[in-house]
Amino acid sequence: MKLLNQHASFSGWQRFYRHDSTIIGLPMRFGLFVPETGNLSNVPLLVCLAGLSCNEETFASKAVAQAYASQAKIALLFPDTSPRGANIPGESESWEFGGGAGFYLDATEPPWSSFYKMESYIVKELIPIVVAEFGLGRSFVGITGHSMGGHGALTLAFKYPRIFGSVSAFAPICSAMRSPWGRHALPRYLGGNEQAWRRADACELLTSTGVRFPDGILIDQGMADEYVHSQLKPELLEEACRIAGQSVTLRRHERFDHSYYFVSTFVADHVSWHAKAAGR
Template sequence: MHPLTPTDPCSPCGASVPAEVVAPTLRSEHACFGGVQRFYQHDSATIGLPMRFAVYQPPQAQQGPVPAVVYLAGLTCTEETFTVKAGAQRVAAELGLALLMPDTSPRGTDVPGQSDAWDFGVAAGFYLDATQAPWSAHWRMESYLLDELLPLLGEHLPISVRRLGLMGHSMGGHGALTLAYRHPDRFRSLSAFAPICAPMQCPWGQKAYTGYLGEDRSAWAAHDATELIRQRHASGLPPLFPQGILVDQGLADPFLAEQLHPHLLEQACSETAQPLTLRRHAAYDHGYYFIASFVEDHLRHHAASL
């Protein structure tokens, strides 16, 4: 099957690919476990700049659209980080899962100060739409992912956008948790590695939210996983993932105490009857050796619901 053959044109929840958006450009491809690892670029109408992403298509995609797991990477990362380091393709091929790895922020803007800090600006989009200038011009990662990239892939790749799981690491774990709760009809399964669980209560989140969203903490709460879980419960809605959320956390993670706060996510899930499996692992740190050690468990977790 040609990598850009339209296969699943129906987009979820009314989202659609704008007529002016053209098919993504294939930058490279590599045979991998009977499937193919591809890297793409396209001109994003939402971001206003070229954006890159990676897709692993398992061998089953040759027969038609397959379910997919979207992976959101962390600070300083690109679409290549998980793709190259996690070793996920072997299990994805076995399970018939496509893998989607978007980039972590806009790149190539003329915004002053965009590269001054490793935890804000370039490679630090936090998977939200900025409302504060100058970031609001291009830092629109939430709209980009949900309203542009996923419908685009459903239109041009053998991916069933009605059967999506969502996972991420660190900043991307925050993105997975918050986007799943902000868009409850879009994803069937959820997991995270060392996520930023309560960004309103940690330096990374406070810095990003002040810059991207301003000083109004009510706007911050709309992008805080622990707050979103409690808000859903307060609205009288049932747990979003009755089959459970899977989270892995290394106990040798240098960011655990100050930045990540998994105990706050655990507390919010306990209070709201949201099933959560939070696994704490002695000796594991924040990096990709940790992710590679447990990525198979996460893919099997998603496959069970997809």
């Protein structure tokens, strides 16, 4: 693992690393914010997933989550959004698929299945590395994300409730199967059988797995978001939560769009949400 750069940020350090991923089979980058504290083993970890066309620096540099993580003594982990350097034909042709758009799943269709395994990478490799190398997240791990990253936060939390103790999202793709973005990506990553897509759809997972988060789920959605009705569809998650008996706080905000101006406005509430779940 190589430290690429570091920046003093509030009462901690924002660092960026590169390491050779055994699961992806390529070098991967990630960001890590560590608050100033004496005992890292007691510091909870909040995984922050960015959206389409983003990378490991996007959430870290635009959401200002470090300000509130410093106060709560929570570490922040910023994974990349896809493998880099796979050199698969068509990988860079669209901003909503391929590079920068891994959808936080494990592809089963060649040629994508050789490298696009972001689900396993985050859950089985990156988080364990951060726990082992830095001692962070031993007590608690939460997850949040924006847009495609919100989709990733919800689906990973519903699949791995023993790893993630809390979940929230900003303007998430609530049902990838019912989103044009998802319907563009899922058949390419997972094949044409829509049954396989259900394992990459937050609403389908929630209503089929029996997984529940007793403290609820926090969702913020801007109602001036150009994608709210066509791609994100928060009402579908609201209905899935009703059917599943899952408590959800879904806050709709007039005036706010899909940008990180929206995310940064409400990120304090999300850090506080996860801090409370972690007992901070």
